[in-house]
Amino acid sequence: MSEKVLPSFDLTRNWERVREETLTAIRKVLESQHFILGPEVEAFEKDLASYLGTLHATGCASGTDALLLALMALDVGPGDEVITTPFSFFATVSCITRVGATPVFADVEPGTYNIDPEAVLARITPKTKAVIPVHLFGQMARLEEFTPRLREQGIGLVEDCAQAIGATRIIDGKVRRAGTVGEIGCFSFFPTKNLGCFGDGGMVTASSDELEARVRSLRVHGSGKQYFHDEIGLNSRLDELQAAILRVRLPHLETWNEERRLVAERYRILFAEHDLDEWIMPPIEEKGNRHIFHQYVIRCRSRDQLKDHLAQRGVTARVYYPLSLHLQPCFSFLGYSKGDMPVSETLTEEVLALPIFPELRPEEQERVVEAMAEFYHGK
Template sequence: MPFIDLKSQYKALQPQIQERINRVLEHGQYIMGPEVKELEERLVAYTGAKYCITVSSGTEALLISLMALGIGPGDEVITTPFTFVATAEMIVLAGATPVFVDIEPDTCNIDPSKIEAKITGRTKAIMPVSLYGQAADMDEINAIADRHGIAVIEDAAQSFGAEYKGKKSCNLSRIGCTSFFPSKPLGCYGDGGAIFTSDEGFAQACREIRVHGQSQRYVHTRIGVGGRMDTIQCAIVLAKLDRFEWEIEQRKRVGGRYNELLDATGVARVQQRADRTSVYGQYTVLVEQRADIQKLLTDAGVPTAVHYPVPLHQQPAYKQYIGNDPMPQAELAASRVMSLPMSADLTEQEQDRVVAAVSEAMRAR
């Protein structure tokens, strides 16, 4: 079975996707074509944020957001060490310093109770990650940020479609950033991403930065990047949006069923909080002797992945940012997490096979 089943999704949407792509090929506006604006309007309606700026990737969304905030050398941005490297990478590329805060052991998201102790006069933003498809405790994080007059950027690359206390991910703080990488809950067929905000001035800054800092053609009001999302990729996401609500419900159903089946076997897993939903960007369990378990599952024909085996504060490029603070929960999670096959099209038969293989592997280790 595939780890992520994109082929079944494509087969279900093939006519709509082909029609959308053909429309772009016919009008020939491959950069900033009409589908870009259409997608931004659809995404605004979906999230409830006032503005959406599509960009070339989720990574670029983070960088453009930091640039629009004016964050640079001498500044600090608080984030989690347990995430894909892009989160901290963009902080460093903006010229700022990432300050790591350990995670909650049950959700693997940043621990809000540990954030305030890391705030200094140089702190300009907090960048929580909505890991595995579930938002962090955004109310608490926003309250901390408000007390100190700093921005919050939700790295929602894995959580588009999830909710926190009835509000959509990407509309939980001043700024939300997501990714449309193919494996994400809402993915295109290449790279793509988006920035969300209800701050008009910030939105305008992001629009200018994504086209080399232009306020109008050949008038460069700020330093920018080439960060536009291709029209064809926007067209693909538009086609997928028509089935997205169904996919979210299916992902929640599949994730909930995994929870029931695995809880019955005693396998530890990442927990979901009652006041929020997860779109299960990955479905992740926690196991000892992970390499042995993975080999047994591979032998049984069940693919797995590890998100993420080495926390950022232990990565060679980022060790200099750790200071003297230990990150025991991030280190423990990195040694135990293992993701299982997950998609909206995963059948109950496939799911039963995965759970049976996991249970057998746990007994056999």
């Protein structure tokens, strides 16, 4: 193999685009010697709330903590059920168990990989306290198909937007951004996210003053006034350095998301040119959605063999996710078995994430698809 390995995501190329802006912002924080919950965090919270079109945004330590804070703010606890997807990152479900509640899985759709609205509605019981849909890989779920029922019954809607910052959906004739439909939205700024920082970071958006105040208290040990604690919270704060970095990056987000969409369109064209429709299914962008392609995940035949072939050709592809959450050993106490979530289980055997990032070059995509064609056509 003579060609350089093509990674699934190359942070170094993105760094070069914002190097000087970022170094200036970091130096400013270092000169201030203010590192925790300072002016950069406050400014970024306002910037992001304005971008999203939401009332409130509260920084925290990670996307995982954002989910945990959301459930705590909604008073989810023992005896409560929370409906969510089995096809997602582990934290979506682990946070439910962390507050003592019971995860209830609703299967996903085969084209979008998002939670099936009909499955959500079918699993609502008197114990249902909240629903956590995940806007997976950068595309919003069809929230409008179950949100009215949730509001009728006083069930909280927590949007997991860890992979979907900037994604939009037309709901009731209006363009809504991920994280602004439910009572609470949860975001991650892990470095490989569309808007990533240089470590861990997260954000919670809230639709009311009361929820926002609760989240702000919970992120600092449940304290409203220093050293006086109304409840037991977390130590989960977005630090000044990460906020400063994110403030530099946020104005570029729309450009980077559009570049990702261009990469996705090039893949679609290349698949057609190489007659791959028989072997693969590209991701579906639903009507009314603006997919921001955090990941470009196809369904394909002979997935594991294809992945190995790509690796031999110097192309990095990844599997998100290899085991459905209802079958994870740590959740065996919930009583689910193989076959309970057939769509999710099928996806775990077929999905493959191809390289995607804003700076991915056309010739690199051609290399990826040519290697795929070589595998399927035997050329």
